[in-house]
Amino acid sequence: MHKYKGSSKLMLQPENTEELSQILKYCNSRCLAVVPQGGNTGLVGGSVPVFDEVIINTRRMNSIISFDKVSGVLVCEAGCILENLISFLDKQGFIMPLDLGAKGSCQIGGNVSTNAGGLRLVRYGSLHGTVLGLEVVLANGDVMDMLGTLRKDNTGYDLKHLFIGSEGSLGIITKVSILTPPKLSSVNIAFLACQDYISCQKLLFEAKRRLGEILSAFEFLDSRAMNLVLNHLDGVRNPLPSSIYNFYVLIETTGSNESSDKEKLEAFLVHAMESGLVSDGALAQDLNQASSFWHIREGIPEALMKAGAVYKYDLSLPVEKMYDLVEEMRIRLGAEANVVGYGHLGDGNLHLNVSTPQYDDAVRFVFLLHKSKNGPTVLLLIIIRTPQQILAQIEPFVYEWTSRHHGSISAEHGLGLMKAEKIYYSKSAGTVQLMASIKKLLDPSGILNPYKVIPQSLLS
Amino acid sequence: MKIMVAIKRVVDYAVKIRIKSDKSGVETTNVKMSMNPFCEIALEEALKIKESGLASEVIAVSMGPVQCVDTLRTGLAMGADRAIHVDAPATLFPLSVAKLLKALVEVEKPGLLILGKQAIDDDCNQTGQMVAGLLNWPQGTFASKVVLDKEKKVATVDREVDGGLETLCLDLPAVLTADLRLNQPRYATLPNIMKAKSKPIKKMTAEELKVELRSDMEVVQVTEPPKRKAGVILSSVDELVDKLKNEAHIGRLPTREALHKRGIELDSVLCPRCEAEVQSVNHAIFGCGEVKRMWMAMANWWKMDISNVENFMGLLDTTRDGVAVTLSRLFGKKRYGHLHIKFGRTVIERSLTKT
Numbered sequence: 094m095h096k097y098k099g100s101s102k103l104m105l106q107p108e109n110t111e112e113l114s115q116i117l118k119y120c121n122s123r124c125l126a127v128v129p130q131g132g133n134t135g136l137v138g139g140s141v142p143v144f145d146e147v148i149i150n151t152r153r154m155n156s157i158i159s160f161d162k163v164s165g166v167l168v169c170e171a172g173c174i175l176e177n178l179i180s181f182l183d184k185q186g187f188i189m190p191l192d193l194g195a196k197g198s199c200q201i202g203g204n205v206s207t208n209a210g211g212l213r214l215v216r217y218g219s220l221h222g223t224v225l226g227l228e229v230v231l232a233n234g235d236v237m238d239m240l241g242t243l244r245k246d247n248t249g250y251d252l253k254h255l256f257i258g259s260e261g262s263l264g265i266i267t268k269v270s271i272l273t274p275p276k277l278s279s280v281n282i283a284f285l286a287c288q289d290y291i292s293c294q295k296l297l298f299e300a301k302r303r304l305g306e307i308l309s310a311f312e313f314l315d316s317r318a319m320n321l322v323l324n325h326l327d328g329v330r331n332p333l334p335s336s337i338y339n340f341y342v343l344i345e346t347t348g349s350n351e352s353s354d355k356e357k358l359e360a361f362l363v364h365a366m367e368s369g370l371v372s373d374g375a376l377a378q379d380l381n382q383a384s385s386f387w388h389i390r391e392g393i394p395e396a397l398m399k400a401g402a403v404y405k406y407d408l409s410l411p412v413e414k415m416y417d418l419v420e421e422m423r424i425r426l427g428a429e430a431n432v433v434g435y436g437h438l439g440d441g442n443l444h445l446n447v448s449t450p451q452y453d454d455a456v457r458f459v460f461l462l463h464k465s466k467n468g469p470t471v472l473l474l475i476i477i478r479t480p481q482q483i484l485a486q487i488e489p490f491v492y493e494w495t496s497r498h499h500g501s502i503s504a505e506h507g508l509g510l511m512k513a514e515k516i517y518y519s520k521s522a523g524t525v526q527l528m529a530s531i532k533k534l535l536d537p538s539g540i541l542n543p544y545k546v547i548p549q550s551l552l553s
Numbered sequence: 554m555k556i557m558v559a560i561k562r563v564v565d566y567a568v569k570i571r572i573k574s575d576k577s578g579v580e581t582t583n584v585k586m587s588m589n590p591f592c593e594i595a596l597e598e599a600l601k602i603k604e605s606g607l608a609s610e611v612i613a614v615s616m617g618p619v620q621c622v623d624t625l626r627t628g629l630a631m632g633a634d635r636a637i638h639v640d641a642p643a644t645l646f647p648l649s650v651a652k653l654l655k656a657l658v659e660v661e662k663p664g665l666l667i668l669g670k671q672a673i674d675d676d677c678n679q680t681g682q683m684v685a686g687l688l689n690w691p692q693g694t695f696a697s698k699v700v701l702d703k704e705k706k707v708a709t710v711d712r713e714v715d716g717g718l719e720t721l722c723l724d725l726p727a728v729l730t731a732d733l734r735l736n737q738p739r740y741a742t743l744p745n746i747m748k749a750k751s752k753p754i755k756k757m758t759a760e761e762l763k764v765e766l767r768s769d770m771e772v773v774q775v776t777e778p779p780k781r782k783a784g785v786i787l788s789s790v791d792e793l794v795d796k797l798k799n800e801a802h803i804g805r806l807p808t809r810e811a812l813h814k815r816g817i818e819l820d821s822v823l824c825p826r827c828e829a830e831v832q833s834v835n836h837a838i839f840g841c842g843e844v845k846r847m848w849m850a851m852a853n854w855w856k857m858d859i860s861n862v863e864n865f866m867g868l869l870d871t872t873r874d875g876v877a878v879t880l881s882r883l884f885g886k887k888r889y890g891h892l893h894i895k896f897g898r899t900v901i902e903r904s905l906t907k908t
C-alpha cells in the first residue's frame with residue numbers, strides 16, 4: 094500500500110496451533126508485543142508492526158481439515174488463502190460465502206479477523222452469519238476450542254463473535270469452520286450505465302424486488318473510478334464506449350436455471366431501460382466477458398494505487414445520502430485531488446477514495462533568492478500545499494459527516510491503526526469502555542496488536 | 554450483398570472440461586455453453602463490413618439442438634439481422650455441417666460466407682475448407698485482416714501462416730475463416746438485446762435442405778490427456794546430477810545415430826551442425842565444436858578446468874559446484890536457498906585459492 098511502513102526485527106511462522114500457542118505463552122510471559130498477520134492485505138494498517146512487535150504470520154497454517162458435502166461446512170486452518178479455498182470448493186460444487194478483490198493473497202483468518210464483507214454480502218450475509226466456529230489462541234497461549242460445525246447452538250454466550258472482526262486484538266484465530274453455499278450453475282452479469290445517482294438507487298430498489306432471490310451482487314462506481322481503471326490497468330476495455338456516463342452499476346445474478354434466470358434479468362433490464370433508469374448497458378454473453386466486467390470493479394483499488402497516493406475511507410451510510418458525501422468532498426478539495434466513489438451499493442457501503450500524486454507528511458517551504466539587475470536581492474518564501482494539508486481537509490470532516498448521518502466510519506475494513514482513535518464517531522463512550530474491559534480481561538498485558546482498534550488512553 | 558456467418562454453440566472457453574464417466578464424450582449437462590470465440594470474431598467482421606456500407610444484411614446460422622437458438626440470440630444481440638437454425642443432433646461432423654452450409658448458401662445466395670477457423674470443442678479446423686470445396690468458392694482461411702472491394706468484387710485477405718503473413722486476393726463470392734487477431738468482438742448491449750427480441754429466427758431441417766446427415770466417422774472413446782507429472786524441487790546439486798545421470802534418459806535423445814539404430818532411414822548420420830562426426834548423444838550435447846566452446850566458456854566463468862573431460866557425464870561430475878552457482882543465480886535464493894549457501898561458499902573458497 095506504500096502507506097504504512099512496518100518496523101519489526103522478527104517474524105515467526107508457526108506451523109500449527111501448538112507452536113503458535115507456545116509462542117504466545119512465551120511472549121506473554123516476557124511482555125513482548127505481537128502483531129498477528131495473515132495475507133497483509135488489510136487496508137487500515139492492522140497487520141503492520143508499529144514499533145518492535147513480533148510478527149506472527151499464519152501463512153504456513155494452510156491446510157484444509159474437512160469438508161462435508163451434505164452440510165456444506167468447511168473446516169480449515171486460518172492461513173488458507175481465500176482463492177485456494179474458492180478453487181478447492183469449486184471442485185466440490187460449492188463456493189465461499191465471501192469474495193473480494195484481494196482473494197489471491199488474503200487469508201481466511203485475516204478475513205474473519207476483519208469481518209471482511211466483499212462482493213457477495215448482499216446475497217450471503219456477513220461472516221457473523223456464515224462462520225460457525227473458531228479455534229482461537231488467547232494472549233496467554235490458552236487454546237479456545239469453539240470450532241463447532243452446527244448451524245444452531247444456543248448454549249451460553251456465543252464467544253466466537255468476539256473474535257470475528259476484532260482484528261487480532263483479542264486472540265489469534267487458528268482454525269475456522271464456515272458454512273459454504275452450493276455453487277449454482279447459472280451466473281449472469283450486466284454492466285450498466287446510469288446518468289445520475291438517484292437512478293442507481295432506484296435501480297437497486299427495483300433489482301431487489303424484481304430479481305429477488307437471484308440477485309448476488311450490486312456494485313457501483315462513478316465515472317472517475319471508471320477512468321482510473323481504464324487509464325491505469327492493462328487490457329481493460331470499456332464495455333460501453335459509445336458515450337461517457339456518470340455512474341456504472343454491475344449487477345450479478347446467481348441461480349439454478351440458466352434460461353429462466355436470463356429471462357428474468359433481461360426483463361428487468363428492459364424495464365429499467367424503458368423507464369429511463371439505465372442509459373445503456375451490456376450483458377455478458379460468456380464467462381470471459383463476465384470476468385472482464387468484474388475486473389473493472391475489482392481493479393479499482395489497484396488502479397488507485399498506481400495513480401499515486403490514496404486516502405481510503407470505507408463508510409456505511411444510508412444509501413440515499415451516500416453520494417452526497419463524495420460531492421461535498423469534491424467541492425472541499427477542489428482540483429487538488431481526485432475524489433472517487435465506488436462500492437457495495439447493495440449493502441450501503443461507500444468506498445470514498447481521495448487520490449493525489451504522492452504522500453507527503455510535511456509542508457514544503459521553498460526559498461528563492463531573487464536578484465534583480467540593479468535592485469536589492471529579495472528572499473522569496475514559497476509554501477507549497479502538500480497532501481498533508483489535504484488530509485487536514487478530509488479528516489475529521491469525513492468522520493463528522495458520517496457520524497452526523499448515523500453511518501459507520503468503518504463498514505468492512507476495520508479500525509486497525511488508522512482509525513483506532515476514531516472509534517467514538519461510530520460508538521458510544523459506554524460501548525467503547527466495555528470493549529476496553531473485554532480487551533483487558535482477555536489480554537491483561539496488552540501484548541496483542543497494540544495501538545490498534547481501541548483508543549490507547551483506555552488501555553494504559 | 555448478404556453475408557452469412559456460421560455460429561457454433563460450444564462449452565464456454567473458461568469452463569474446465571470434464572469427460573463423461575462412460576468416455577462417450579465431454580460432459581455438457583449443467584455446463585455453461587457459449588458462442589465459439591472464433592465464430593464471435595467471424596460475426597464481428599461481418600458486422601463491421603455491414604457498418605462500412607459494403608453489405609446489406611448479416612445472417613447468422615447455426616446447426617444443432619434447440620439450445621442453439623440461445624446462441625443465435627446472442628448473435629442477433631451483437632447485431633446480426635436475422636438467423637436460421639437448422640435442427641440437428643448435437644454431434645455433427647464437419648462434413649455434415651459443410652453440406653448444410655452449402656444448402657443454406659444456395660437458398661440465401663450470400664456474397665461472403667464467414668466462419669471461425671475452428672471450434673474450440675473439437676478443434677477440427679475443417680468446416681470452412683470443406684464448404685469452400687463443395688461450393689467451389691475461393692477460400693481465405695486464418696484471416697487476420699479482410700479488405701473488400703465492392704466494385705471489383707474481390708476480397709483481400711491477410712492470413713497468418715508459418716513464418717509470416719500471406720496476402721490473398723479472392724474473387725467473390727468466397728469463404729473466409731477468422732483467426733484470433735482479426736478483430737475484437739463487441740459486447741451485446743441492452744438496446745441491441747432488446748432489438749434482437751423482435752428479429753426473426755427461422756427454423757429449418759436437414760430434410761428441407763435435402764441434406765442427408767450421415768457420418769462416416771464414429772467416436773470410439775474420449776479420454777483426458779495424461780496428467781503431467783508434478784515437478785520436484787531438488788535440495789542439492791548432487792541430487793540434480795544424479796537425476797540427470799539416471800532418470801533423464803539422456804541416452805534416448807533422438808540423435809541421428811539413435812534414429813539410425815532404430816532402423817529409420819536417414820540421408821546421413823553425421824551431425825547436421827558440424828557435418829564432421831557422427832551425431833551421437835555425447836556429440837550433440839558435449840562434443841560438437843560450438844557446444845564444446847559453450848561449455849569451455851562456462852567452465853572459464855566458473856574458474857574450472859575441463860580440458861581433460863571426455864564426455865557429458867564427466868562434465869557433470871567435474872562441474873558440480875559451477876552448476877550449483879549457476880542454478881542459484883538463475884533461480885534466486887528462494888528456491889535454492891539452501892543450495893546457495895552450501896555450495897556458494899565452497900565455490901568462493903575454491904576460486905580464492907585458485908586465483
Ligand SMILES: Cc1cc2nc3c(=O)[nH]c(=O)nc-3n(C[C@H](O)[C@H](O)[C@H](O)COP(=O)(O)OP(=O)(O)OC[C@H]3O[C@@H](n4cnc5c(N)ncnc54)[C@H](O)[C@@H]3O)c2cc1C
Pocket residue numbers: 128129130131132133134135136138139140151171192193194195198199200201202203204205206207208209210211212260261262264265266267394395505506509542
Ligand atoms: C484489492 C483489495 C480489495 C479488498 N476488498 C475488500 C472488500 O471488498 N471487502 C472487505 O471487507 N475488505 C476488502 N479488502 C480488505 C480486507 O480487509 C482484507 O483484504 C482481508 O480481509 C484481510 O485479510 P489478510 O489475510 O490479508 O489479513 P491481514 O491484512 O494480514 O490482517 C488484517 C487484520 O487481521 C489481523 N489478523 C490477520 N490474521 C489473523 C488471525 N489469524 N488471527 C487474528 N488476527 C488476525 C491482523 O492483525 C490485522 O489486524 C480489500 C483489500 C484489498 C487489498
